[in-house]
Amino acid sequence: MHAPLDSNAFSGIRARGIRAITLDLDxxxxxxxxxxxxxxxxxxxxxxxxxxxxxxxxxxxTAVRAVRTEIVGLRPDLAHDLNGLRRESIRLALTRASDDPSLAETAFDVFFAERQRVELYEDALPALEFLAARWPLVALSNGTADVNVVGLGRFFHASISAHRVGVAKPDPRIFALAAQAAGVPAENVLHVGDDALLDARGAMDAGMHAVWLNRAGVDWAHGGASPSVTVASLAQLCQGLAEG
Known part of the structure; x- marks a missing residue:
């Protein structure tokens, strides 16, 4: 069972001056x-x-993952470029099967177009409407979703993706780039994401405030200080920010 909302923790976040929010996607x-x-x-x-x-x-x-694992080893330069890894995995599979490797570009485009067709959690759209009306939002993702293609671009001030900037969460540099995109210091940014290590721990190490979106109700297992706020849903996040 999820813990009840801690209004005092949210009050503490608001008291420290949140001027922008960075938001994970996947x-x-x-x-x-x-x-x-x-x-x-x-x-x-x-x-x-x-x-x-x-x-x-x-x-x-198993076969798909084996090709992907091989490409990760062969192309360390693509470590933070999931699009590049996917494209080169397809190219390797085509080559191995004696098909035309130039088909990799079109094949990747087919995959990528479908990858942008996402089904939002029920609480996502109301949360975006609430948050974007109050703070500049910056999408901050290790994935390859494009908020404009997905249809959510209107809510975001900017978008930072690992495959475009060459570093990935939890590297502090990608959080710094997101703060710069928002135009505020890191200490005035609240990051919200589902991954305890990549999002919550990464944001705190980068000097941001963090809310851990823990839909599954799992335990914190990453040592050090846990996030001051954990929520079970985006609806709970908005409730806490409204009351904080």
Whole structure:
């Protein structure tokens, strides 16, 4: 069972002067794995028509993950570029199956278009409307979703993605870039995200305030100080900020 909302903790955050909010995307605004699995199915269907030998070689998740793992080892320069890793994984699979490797670009575009079709959590849109009306929002993601393509661009002042800036959460540099995009010091930024290490711990280490979105109600397991505020939903986040 989720803990009740701690209004005093939110009061403390507000008292320290929140002037902008950075917001994770995957598993914060929408569940990511159903999206990825659907995009991979669409990609496989495309390959069955245009590169059937490659499609045959990628029939199982084990095979798909094996190619991905190999590319991660071969291309350390793409460590923070999930788009690049996906594209080169497709290229490697095409090459191995003696299909045309130049198909990788179009195949990736097929995957990427489907990856942008997300299904928001029920509380996401009301939360975005509430937050964007009060603070500049900056999307801060290690993933490859584009808030403009997804249809949420109107809520965001800016968007910072690991594959574009070359560093990923929890690296303090990506949080610093998000604060710069918001135009405020890090100590006046509140970061909200679902990942205890990448989001909550990373934001605190970067000098930001953090709210951990813990939908599953799991224990904090990362040592050091835990976030001053943990919420079970974005609705609870908005409630706390409204009352804080």
């Amino acid at each position: 598993d914060t605004l929408w569940p990511i794995w159903p999206t990825i699995e659907r995009a991979e199915r669409v990609l496989l269907q495309w390959l069955q028509t245009h590169a059937p030998a490659t499609a045959q070689s990628l029939q199982t998740q």
